[in-house]
Amino acid sequence: MDLPVKVDGVSKKYGKKVVLNQVSVTIQQGQIYGLIGPSGAGKTTLVKLLVGMDIADAGTVQVLNQQMPNLEVLQEIGYMAQSDALYAELTAEENLKFFASLFKLKKAEQRERIAYAADLVKLTPELSKKVSAYSGGMKRRLSLAIALVQNPKVLILDEPTVGIDPALRLTIWNELLRLKEQEGKTIIVTTHVMDEAERCDTLAMVREGQIITSGTPQELMERFHARNLEEVFLRAGGEQP
Amino acid sequence: MRTGALIKRICQQMLRDKRTLALLFVAPLLVLTLMYFLFASNAVAPTLGVVNVNPTLVQVLEKANVNVRAVPDATKERVVQEQLDGVLQSHDQKLELTLENSDPSKAKLLQMLVNQAAVAAQLPSKSNPTGVAQAPSIATDYVYGNSETSFFDVLSPVLVGFFVFFFVFLISGIGLLRERTTGTLERIMSTPIRRGEVITGYLAGYGIFAIIQTVIVVLYAINVLDMTLVGSIWHVLLINLLLALVALSLGILLSTFAASEFQMVQFIPVVVIPQIFFAGIFPIEGMATWLQALSKIMPLYYGADALKGIMYQGATFREVSGDIVALVVFAAVFIVLNTFALKKYRRL
Numbered sequence: 363m364d365l366p367v368k369v370d371g372v373s374k375k376y377g378k379k380v381v382l383n384q385v386s387v388t389i390q391q392g393q394i395y396g397l398i399g400p401s402g403a404g405k406t407t408l409v410k411l412l413v414g415m416d417i418a419d420a421g422t423v424q425v426l427n428q429q430m431p432n433l434e435v436l437q438e439i440g441y442m443a444q445s446d447a448l449y450a451e452l453t454a455e456e457n458l459k460f461f462a463s464l465f466k467l468k469k470a471e472q473r474e475r476i477a478y479a480a481d482l483v484k485l486t487p488e489l490s491k492k493v494s495a496y497s498g499g500m501k502r503r504l505s506l507a508i509a510l511v512q513n514p515k516v517l518i519l520d521e522p523t524v525g526i527d528p529a530l531r532l533t534i535w536n537e538l539l540r541l542k543e544q545e546g547k548t549i550i551v552t553t554h555v556m557d558e559a560e561r562c563d564t565l566a567m568v569r570e571g572q573i574i575t576s577g578t579p580q581e582l583m584e585r586f587h588a589r590n591l592e593e594v595f596l597r598a599g600g601e602q603p
Numbered sequence: 604m605r606t607g608a609l610i611k612r613i614c615q616q617m618l619r620d621k622r623t624l625a626l627l628f629v630a631p632l633l634v635l636t637l638m639y640f641l642f643a644s645n646a647v648a649p650t651l652g653v654v655n656v657n658p659t660l661v662q663v664l665e666k667a668n669v670n671v672r673a674v675p676d677a678t679k680e681r682v683v684q685e686q687l688d689g690v691l692q693s694h695d696q697k698l699e700l701t702l703e704n705s706d707p708s709k710a711k712l713l714q715m716l717v718n719q720a721a722v723a724a725q726l727p728s729k730s731n732p733t734g735v736a737q738a739p740s741i742a743t744d745y746v747y748g749n750s751e752t753s754f755f756d757v758l759s760p761v762l763v764g765f766f767v768f769f770f771v772f773l774i775s776g777i778g779l780l781r782e783r784t785t786g787t788l789e790r791i792m793s794t795p796i797r798r799g800e801v802i803t804g805y806l807a808g809y810g811i812f813a814i815i816q817t818v819i820v821v822l823y824a825i826n827v828l829d830m831t832l833v834g835s836i837w838h839v840l841l842i843n844l845l846l847a848l849v850a851l852s853l854g855i856l857l858s859t860f861a862a863s864e865f866q867m868v869q870f871i872p873v874v875v876i877p878q879i880f881f882a883g884i885f886p887i888e889g890m891a892t893w894l895q896a897l898s899k900i901m902p903l904y905y906g907a908d909a910l911k912g913i914m915y916q917g918a919t920f921r922e923v924s925g926d927i928v929a930l931v932v933f934a935a936v937f938i939v940l941n942t943f944a945l946k947k948y949r950r951l
Contacts, residue, residue: 415789439793445785445786450785452615463604465794
């Protein structure tokens with residue numbers, strides 16, 4: 363089995379605060395891997411190490427069999443940050459075009475991908491509007507479209523569905539499942555939302571810089587004798603629900 | 604190609620932001636015009652006391668709009684007592700000018716008028732074949748201050764350089780800072796773009812606007828405000844463009860150390876204002892040694908020195924090449940530091 367993401371014994375400190383402590387993660391190709399945990403648990407730091415935006419103090423981070431950071435691998439990673447990094451003065455289309463042109467894409471392919479990504483997040487009619495006129499949810503959707511624009515093999519989405527209404531959240535999740543099944547993409551998602559966690563193939567619960575437990579949602583529920591993931595999360599953290 | 608995408612995006616952003624464009628292109632012109640009128644309004648006809656001066660010269664002076672008054676002697680006390688702007692004495696065929704100089708611009712004007720008059724009085728027939736008159740040496744003394752005290756003609760090249768520097772610094776610094784605070788810079792760094800490409804893109808993108816601004820300011824200063832330009836306008840443009848490049852790379856670099864727009868503005872009194880003091884408004888030669896050493900690390904010192912040389916003294920390219928090299932070195936150092944500063948976002 364191909365392992366597109368291998369994180370081995372990674373630690374990271376900011377000043378004296380230990381943010382990640384001996385974290386190891388392997389993710390199989392064509393999986394949705396969920397990182398779940400409270401804010402400040404170290405999810406975003408782990409994500410940043412995967413995109414090569416930060417360097418681990420100890421341990422190794424490999425994406426697509428390459429040590430990160432690596433410029434070639436970045437071509438194959440679609441990243442959606444927690445904050446919407448968009449240019450408010452520009453229109454949605456200009457934003458998409460700008461980010462698309464930072465990747466190696468042919469002109470025709472670029473146009474095709476922009477149309478596809480915009481359609482996926484249902485922003486096609488709004489493409490010529492300036493981003494400053496967008497609502498929070500629309501900005502989030504545009505960020506997701508940008509992450510998909512270069513047709514990456516690995517998608518890394520940091521809290522992708524915050525501020526998105528339930529109907530659209532469902533569409534996005536269905537599309538993520540389709541991307542996984544039909545195109546064999548590997549998807550890493552961080553989330554707070556338990557019903558999203560249920561749809562992941564593998565879940566890792568992150569707390570205070572450590573992965574306290576991981577497995578399929580089913581396995582986790584059995585292991586902790588829990589009826590739902592919420593209980594798993596509380597029990598794994600040593601709290602009685 | 605990626606650099607091209609960056610450049611295009613910066614242009615789109617700038618063109619959307621009309622206020623910033625106005626600040627960049629119109630504000631320097633407004634301030635320069637204001638300063639021009641502030642200095643020009645000083646040009647009330649000066650009063651000159653004369654002692655034993657040849658009547659032809661007096662005639663020429665009066666024609667040049669100088670109030671000439673005969674006084675008994677040419678002492679400094681006389682100047683103060685009679686409220687003169689200066690006194691001119693002819694002594695052993697030599698002219699001695701004593702200037703009151705409490706208002707340097709007025710003193711310089713009077714000195715210039717006396718100089719011109721002395722030349723004109725000496726060559727009434729215009730028989731000089733080269734067209735260049737050798738000014739007769741006039742010994743000049745000052746009641747207050749000295750000859751280093753500046754006035755608008757000396758100041759103007761410095762001002763042109765300063766405004767180009769200041770506005771380019773401000774806009775590029777804040778522009779990049781916004782990218783840092785909104786997370787777009789981080790987002791860009793998560794794509795396969797190289798750090799060098801990012802820096803080149805920003806330099807070129809904002810550089811386009813810096814070039815337009817520089818050309819507008821220089822042309823306006825010379826053609827509309829009628830600033831003295833003895834040397835070549837191309838050299839003036841070159842120096843200003845180099846200053847803009849230094850300001851651009853410095854602005855981008857300092858935005859690394861600011862967490863908000865407010866903190867970026869705080870760099871103005873720390874980094875920009877001190878440079879004015881070393882740009883030749885105050886004579887560098889008279890400063891303490893350590894202050895003189897300090898002036899050598901100020902980019903504006905070199906820019907102003909070169910601009911003053913070209914615009915006011917008619918210096919050739921060769922004569923200002925030292926300043927040009929210094930500016931190029933500043934820009935190169937800042938650009939290299941910038942690519943290192945981007946390591947904060949990604950090691951590669």
